[in-house]
Amino acid sequence: MLKTLRLSFALRNTYRVNAILYAVKQMPLLGRVIPGTVYQIRGFKIFANVVSVLWEIVSAFLGKYLYFLLMIGGALSLYGLPGEAAGQAFLHMLVFLSLAGMVLNTYMFNPTKDKYYAMILLGMDARGYTLVNFFYAVLKVLAGFALCALLFGLPLGCALWQCLLIPFFVAGLKLLMAAYALRDYERRKRVRNENNPTGPFWVFVALCLAAAYGLPFLDACLPAEASAAFLCAGILLGLLSLRRILTFPDYRLMYKELLAGAPLVTVQMGSEATAKVQREQSLKNISADSSITSGRKGFEYLNELFIRRHRKILWRSAKRIALAELAAAAGCLAAFRFVPEFRAGINELLVTSLPYFVFIMYFLNRGAGFTAALFMNCDHSLLTYPFYKKPGFILKLFQIRLREIVKVNLLPGAVMGAGLALLLFASGGTDSPLDYWILFMSVVSMSIFFSVHYLTLYYLLQPYNAGTELKSGTYKVITMATYLASWAMIQVKLPILLFGLLMIAFCILYCIAACLLVYRFAPKTFRLRM
Amino acid sequence: MKFVIEHLSKSYNGRQVLKDIDFAFEEGKIYGLLGRNGAGKTTLFNCLNGDLRTDGGSFYFEDGTGRRDAAPEDIGYVLSMPTVPEFMTAREFLKFFMDIHEVKEPKPLDEYFARMSIAPEDRDKLLKDYSHGMKNKMQMLIHIIAEPNLLLLDEPLTSLDVVVAEEMKGLLRSLKAGRITVFSTHIMDLALDLCDEIVLLSHGVLEKVDKSDLDRKEFKERILEALREEDHA
DSSP states (O other): OOHHHHHHHHHHHHHHHHHHHHHHHHHHHHHHOOTGGGGGHHHHHHHHHHHHHHHHHHHHHHHHHHHIIIIIIIIHHHHOOHHHHHHHHHHHHHHHHHHHHHHHOOTTTTOOHHHIIIIIIOOOOHHHHHHHHHHHHHHHHHHHHHHHHHHHHHGGGGGGGHHHHHHHHHHHHHHHHHHHHHHHHHHHHOOOOOTTTOHHHHHHHHHHIIIIIIITTTTOOOHHHHHHHHHHHHHHHHHHHHHHHOOOOHHHHHHHOOOHHHHEEEHHHSSHHHHHHHHHHHHTTTTOTTOOOOOOOOOHHHHHHHHHTTTHHHHHHHHHHHHHHHHHHHHHHHHHHHHOOOOOOOOHHHHHHHHHHHHHHHHHHHHHHHHHHIIIIIHHHHTTSSGGOOOHHHHHHHHHHHHHHHHHHHHHHHHHHHHHHHHHHTTTTTTTTTHHHHHHHHHHHHHHHHHHHHHHHHHHHOBBBSSSSSHHHHHHHHHHHHHHHHHGGOOBBBOOHHHHHHHHHHHHHHHHHHHHHHHHHHHOOOOOOS | OOEEEEEEEETTTTTEEEOOOOOETTTTTTEEEEETSSHHHHHHHHHTSSSSSSSSSEEEEEEEEEEEEGGGGGGGESSOOOOTTSSBBBBHHHHHHHHHOOOOOOOHHHHHHHHHTTOOGTTTGGGGGGGGHHHHHHHHHHHHHHOOOOEEESSSSTTTOOOHHHHHHHHHHHTTTTSSEEEEEEEEHHHHHHOSSEEEEEEEEEEEETTTTTTTHHHHHHHHHHHHHHOOO
């Protein structure tokens, strides 16, 4: 067991060190200075090892700390509950969020690259490897949750024993879920990928989230005794689950199936196998409906066929998001009726915190997925033909695609804008009727901005190589900067009128600048990376 | 017409893959490009096709009227792994290409398919359902209609079945007039069968192998010897 643990660490550390060095080498300016032999240079390797070990330690605590801070602390601060009620709500939220987390994150059913390398490529003993690493992950959960539960629970008035039970409860739920999924595999030969939960799991998660955040609104938190019963039950069920986890005989077979089609793993294979699996996955997204045709010509013809044959992947999530937004708006309207304080909270949020929605629109925008589909199923092949690389043709297609990507993102953008304007009205409105229009237009502008942003990045940086791997360090840095800038907008508090006008003006200027840049540079930059 | 390469060089991570290459390819010939694994054949093709930036040097076409730089439409690059837009049918792809490309004397689409022995029942199938060989034929068809002055073929017959491979060889022979064809392969007999000239990419430079009075066996020996020298470099 110790040997397996040591080997697992060594393996994980090796690829993590190489990944760090690779990431440094991909940095826009730094990458040019660092030699190609960076993997052989002792100093660089020591630096990457230090970063890797620090990351291992920090990851055990930082993620949990942020989880407690944002998911529980943030929600509690919004509710503004007094002393004892806050402690009760803390335990209540933690119980239901842990139940949701149980189905989304067990470690065992996450098809990560370390498992692929160890069990498939290197042929390590699957059972030994899985058990050692699973229990190591559970230990990290225990350590991280113990610290955070004490840090957050005690000041809220939770008892020490309650705080100490929390990490064992969370670990118990992970054991329970792992055992359940193993049993399911034994019975139905169906392996579970926790990154791709099926419908019933999403319903379960939605119910848990609704219970975690909705019930405290209605002043219906679990009594402290009930929370304690949940904690004890979780621990007991976890202990009972141990037997199945320890005696399950088919880890190797199960992981072969789990790792065979997981996109996260295939991206990491870095070989012909990657291309093959990704290719198979992308081909599945093409509609075989023989009634799909187009009466257009040239690039409009190409575009129409592409959009119609990829309708499922291009439009499905946009439609789902729009539906979820409608449901959320309906939920808020219902809450206005039953909880009058909620009305005032939402009104204040909309009147002063419109910038917050930049961050939300960042997450809802389908620009990155749209450009990935364009590359995988269209440009990857056509960019090898000389006619496709003519400057005039590149720009013509850019115009068409700009129209399409804006259309796809406009659906959730417009629904969000209209929904927020409606909520503003229903929550008490504002003094200026203009605010409703500005609110709607600024959310639509955000949607257009992100659409233009992702397509422009795609045309100016073309981040994929011929093996369909994302290789551009500059692209990664800019997308990360986009995330950070969107996140920073959460802190900005501005009136609707001012922020809305600024947002609309920024969007117009950005679109003009982006189009000019694409017209100037894309004929040179829109190429296959070799 | 000639395609002239002058002082072309390219380095990767401090290793010079192409070293100051000077070479002239002549119209109407098929050149067999041979080299060890990692010699830089694909790098050379990628540089000529504009997919990789060169470190230095130039390449251009030269004819009776003077010289001119190579434009994208001058070069057709056929990859060993055929790439076709798999969300389209063969007929749709061909129609799209004919829409945007000025063809001198356009023919009905079925005539082009017949030339490549693509059966009528396959012409309206999605390209994702095509076999490797069929995709290769479709890729070649587009390049044939585009009529590039320089056709670069990177191991195009690898992994084709014998029937398709023979069809493609016949096709390449029929296409060689009026253009320059450069064909990279690891199969020496194929190169000797199909190509008019054998060019080695060795130590980062292009070098034509002189056939002069040698018979096939002696010629093969000479090529092998030259390639083995790479080990001693």
